[in-house]
Amino acid sequence: EPEVTQTPSHQVTQMGQEVILRCVPISNHLYFYWYRQILGQKVEFLVSFYNNEISEKSEIFDDQFSVERPDGSNFTLKIRSTKLEDSAMYFCASSEARLNEQFFGPGTRLTVL
Amino acid sequence: AQSVTQLDSHVSVSEGTPVLLRCNYSSSYSPSLFWYVQHPNKGLQLLLKYTSAATLVKGINGFEAEFKKSETSFHLTKPSAHMSDAAEYFCVVRYSGAGSYQLTFGKGTKLSVIP
Incomplete structure (x- = not known):
């Protein structure tokens, strides 16, 4: 069964460093998403991406965040200058169409020291 | 705004007994509602979804949920718990008004199943 994959499973970085979280969505899906979950809090929407551009973003998704689909398979989330409060589990998801089920990856745990 | x-943050049941995980939503418009499950080190998996068709929704692994507009609830049930049901469960709402398709999650309920 096709699934969304994410790498790495755990990333540790120093405050102020740039990180790139990688996702491989399901191959025939056209909509891509990033969510995050800070420990003990709710899963929060960050951004959705379609047709090589951001279709929707939340207040959390400020200028330090960016997304990219650099090739036909990967979908990346870049955090330019990490802060302690960026420590969270980051989930990638994809869907075939806007109203279809979103399939989630297993997440990347980001720890900022 | 939707929420x-x-x-319950944690529910504990004995194997073979019924499961009830409670969820209430707030939405200005007719919502789409979902239950997702997350097993350790796995992605979020869709259990079932309500999208304005039948109010009683059947999902995978014997789970059901009933949409009750008057109570703004979408509780998840299963008649008989199995050990493999132990996981974290998320109630999720999507409001598709004004072109928004983002999912809004609850805080999650951790289900423990006692042998």
Whole structure:
């Protein structure tokens, strides 16, 4: 069964460093998403991406965040200058169409020291 | 604004007994509602979804949920718990008004199943 994959499973970085979280969505899906979950809090929407551009973003998704689909398979989330409060589990998801089920990856745990 | 409240952070049941995980939503418009499950080190998996068709929704692994507009609830049930049901469960709402398709999650309910 096709699934969304994410790498790495755990990333540790120093405050102020740039990180790139990688996702491989399901191959025939056209909509891509990033969510995050800070420990003990709710899963929060960050951004959705379609047709090589951001279709929707939340207040959390400020200028330090960016997304990219650099090739036909990967979908990346870049955090330019990490802060302690960026420590969270980051989930990638994809869907075939806007109203279809979103399939989630297993997440990347980001720890900022 | 849309929001979801999961009333219990942790539910513990004995194997073979019924499961009830509670969820209330707040939405200005007719919502789409979902239950997702997350097993350790796995992605979020869709259990079932309500999208304005039948109010009683059947999902995978014997789970059901009933949409009750008058109570703004979407509780998840299963008649008989199995050990493999132990996981974290998320109630999720999507409001598709004004072109928004983002999912709004509840805080999650951790289900423990006692042998």
